[in-house]
Amino acid sequence: MFDKILIANRGEIALRVIRAAREMGIQSVAVHSTADSDAMHVRMADEAICIGPPSATQSYLSIPAIISACEITGAQAIHPGYGFLSENAAFVQIVEDHDLTFIGPTAEHIRVMGDKITAKETMRKLGVPCVPGSEGGVDTLEDALKIGEEFGYPVIIKATAGGGGKGMKVARSADEMKSAFQTARAEGKSNFGNSDVYIEKYLTTPRHIEIQVFGDGKGRAVHLGERDCSLQRRHQKVFEEAPGPAIDAATRARIGKICADAMADINYIGAGTIEFLFEDGEFYFIEMNTRLQVEHPVTEGVFGVDLVREQIRVAAGLPMSFTQDDLQVQGHAIEVRINAEKLPNFSPCPGKITQFHAPGGLGVRMDSALYDGYSIPPYYDSLIAKLIVQGRDRPEALARLHRALGELIVDGIDTTIPLFRDLLREEAIQTGDYNIHWLEKWLAETYP
Ligand code: ADP
Numbered sequence: 001m002f003d004k005i006l007i008a009n010r011g012e013i014a015l016r017v018i019r020a021a022r023e024m025g026i027q028s029v030a031v032h033s034t035a036d037s038d039a040m041h042v043r044m045a046d047e048a049i050c051i052g053p054p055s056a057t058q059s060y061l062s063i064p065a066i067i068s069a070c071e072i073t074g075a076q077a078i079h080p081g082y083g084f085l086s087e088n089a090a091f092v093q094i095v096e097d098h099d100l101t102f103i104g105p106t107a108e109h110i111r112v113m114g115d116k117i118t119a120k121e122t123m124r125k126l127g128v129p130c131v132p133g134s135e136g137g138v139d140t141l142e143d144a145l146k147i148g149e150e151f152g153y154p155v156i157i158k159a160t161a162g163g164g165g166k167g168m169k170v171a172r173s174a175d176e177m178k179s180a181f182q183t184a185r186a187e188g189k190s191n192f193g194n195s196d197v198y199i200e201k202y203l204t205t206p207r208h209i210e211i212q213v214f215g216d217g218k219g220r221a222v223h224l225g226e227r228d229c230s231l232q233r234r235h236q237k238v239f240e241e242a243p244g245p246a247i248d249a250a251t252r253a254r255i256g257k258i259c260a261d262a263m264a265d266i267n268y269i270g271a272g273t274i275e276f277l278f279e280d281g282e283f284y285f286i287e288m289n290t291r292l293q294v295e296h297p298v299t300e301g302v303f304g305v306d307l308v309r310e311q312i313r314v315a316a317g318l319p320m321s322f323t324q325d326d327l328q329v330q331g332h333a334i335e336v337r338i339n340a341e342k343l344p345n346f347s348p349c350p351g352k353i354t355q356f357h358a359p360g361g362l363g364v365r366m367d368s369a370l371y372d373g374y375s376i377p378p379y380y381d382s383l384i385a386k387l388i389v390q391g392r393d394r395p396e397a398l399a400r401l402h403r404a405l406g407e408l409i410v411d412g413i414d415t416t417i418p419l420f421r422d423l424l425r426e427e428a429i430q431t432g433d434y435n436i437h438w439l440e441k442w443l444a445e446t447y448p
Helices: 011-023 040-044 063-073 089-097 107-114 116-125 141-151 174-192 249-265 296-303 307-315 394-407 417-423 427-431 438-446
Strands: 004-007 027-033 047-052 077-079 155-163 166-171 197-201 207-216 221-233 236-242 269-279 282-289 332-339 355-357 364-368 383-391 409-411
Touching (some): 004 011, 004 063, 011 040, 027 063, 107 282, 116 155, 116 197, 141 155, 141 174, 141 197, 155 174, 221 296, 221 438, 236 417, 269 307, 296 332, 296 383, 332 394
Parallel strands (some): 027 047
Antiparallel strands (some): 155 166, 221 236, 236 332, 269 282, 332 383
């Protein structure tokens, strides 16, 4: 096992990894930009090292700075968290070239799954059901129009390198295709340096269901059920739960096995998430994330496992500490993402926290790097806290979420906390009867 690991990230996810390391008796090294000198992850780690100025490209994304930090501190492995360098295959290669261990999948798996066209082809060959659409990339408007005809509108044009909801455009008719095709290509080019796009049938009432998978890199892999992340704004998740309100045990076992078998086939190592749209009882693969997800705590809650501990174990060459039979869903967990944003426009709202009180009690988990007097810098993601609640069943989890939101105090800045208080009053949230378009529609009506 490693003696010391470096966490190439910040905020709540850096804390999450430090906590797992500490429980395993592993020393942790935090890295930080000059804007984060007072950040909680810097205070909580065993050692901290400044790696550059506020701009992420010169700090959290600076590969030479991070490798140097490992060399200076003697860290043997790097946990990338999510975002930043977590899905950067070139980074993984460099880490390995320096005789360090990347706590995550291989560069090759990251590369394959990071290109959505290749990912889809790979998954289809592995027997995973995919959204109907173009076979591979679509280079010209003429071809795009042909595919629109063939599959019928609406269709969605997606940048192969896309992520975070960028590089996706819906075309509802041949007329709309022209601008949608050009925009998706342009967004792919400007955000990800790659203008290649592909086309899929646009599903009108699906749920977003994702399967947590985990592999040991030696041909063994398991699934840890699903998360329903259908409540989205601008294709970004806002509220996640496990198990999915629309998924029964037989469905979970069926799709879970398909995913676990696919990961065993490719010798996948570490945590991964296979994302699907789910409509009329059918699953359609959309993409795979080769890293820990923001919403992993709901899975940890219902399966009673520590996914970060497990990532560190398999990276160190140890076997997984559970088998598929050990993994049984217990109860229900919900996560809400709290952002430093001002409603109704969700405009970023960094600034100084004048008062902070985290909720507690049975079944409440708060993953956050906030503290009284902390100043949220304006340079990074606006996620400031994840409130995760757990109950014996969905109604109990919802009641607990309501209670915990009542206890939570974040003063000094605007946050999305009121959004969740409002959401909990909704019938569709209480019954779990929502799809990927529900939240946008509700937001338009509630915060006009
Ligand atoms: P990103 O990598 O940007 O997160 P994804 O491919 O994971 O993009 O899609 C994000 C979200 O976009 C999905 O959760 C869903 O809400 C919507 N979406 C993607 N593909 C489709 C589709 N074929 N039909 C309808 N909605 C889609």
